Amino acid sequence: MSSSTSDTPRRAFLKSGTGLTVVGVSAVAGVGYLLHRPGNDRQLVFGTLTDAMKEVERLAGAAVKPLVPATAWNWSQTLEHCAQSIEFSLQGFPSSKSALFQNTLGAAAFNVFAMRGRMSHNLTEPIPGAPELDASTSDATVALARLRNAVHNFATHAGPLHPHFAYGALSHAQYEKAHAMHLANHLSAFDVQG
Template identity: 60%
Template sequence: MHTHPHLSRRTFITTTAVGVAAASTTACQKANAGDRQLVFASLKDAQREIDRLAKAANLRSATQWSWPQTLTHCAQSIEYSLTGFPESKSALFQNTAGTLAFQFFYWRGRMNHDLAEPIPGAPALDTSNDAGLAMARLQTAIADFHKRSTALQPHFAYGSLNKPAYEHAHAMHLANHLSAFDVAS
């Protein structure tokens, strides 16, 4: 019989799941002004929107980061799935709250996160970065991801993902960031 005063594993996981679901639901209800709430199931879906926005002469933004910074951040995320993230949450976090958050986002079809939060341990985003260079970096990262036939690196928060799940994670990440941009009228 378990008499330890700390939470049992089942209670911890259940409590974590409820907390993640509540936080995610709150995030859904508090969509940022200008959030177009895009949904992509694949990187190919995301690519169409990237191309549309890249052709625009004037983008309207609802985020702190510039278009090049956003593209660079999204490229970093894809690159790190190939090379390894500079910092990761604990295995306990990845196997509980991280897994539950990913499952919730996957079930919902989209994610919400702070659009100005860098990847833990990633280099600071260059504020003078050229949009063309940032776009080329993102395109290379996407192509490299598609070419990868060996195992991918664990996500810093979600842990180990197979290639289809990782592609969906990247598509949701891009949708969340690209939702903050639109063609100015």
């Protein structure tokens, strides 16, 4: 038996082993990301958009402040970002991860978040392809109205929903859970002054 013939299975084994190592390291890094908890995170949990909006209204009715270093976005940017996410579930996301990503890592991340009842993600990462958030305004009146409208439109929407840019296809109930967890994660980085 020639050495080139006997090396073929060995090379395949080594390549697959390397691939498994890369997947394993990626999975470990992913777990760290899923368990990431920034300082000053209030760890809010909401089961529905109605529950999440109660906290939005509580914060909006007071002097709200970001909890440093939990987020670098102001209150208006945060409300605008959360509204965008809900709007895109109805209109379609401007840019999406591949179907492979959505059906593997994306779906797995959503399932982990749903089991925990809580999402963890970078609180200053924009939605891919979304219009830039306006950092110049500290008046959140327009952003708050936009979020209220987005939540209302989602609640009354009876048609199909567009796939999430990372999680892929979600039912209405799953999407509501995703939006509630998204709001909880962002609202955890704010509290009332005093």
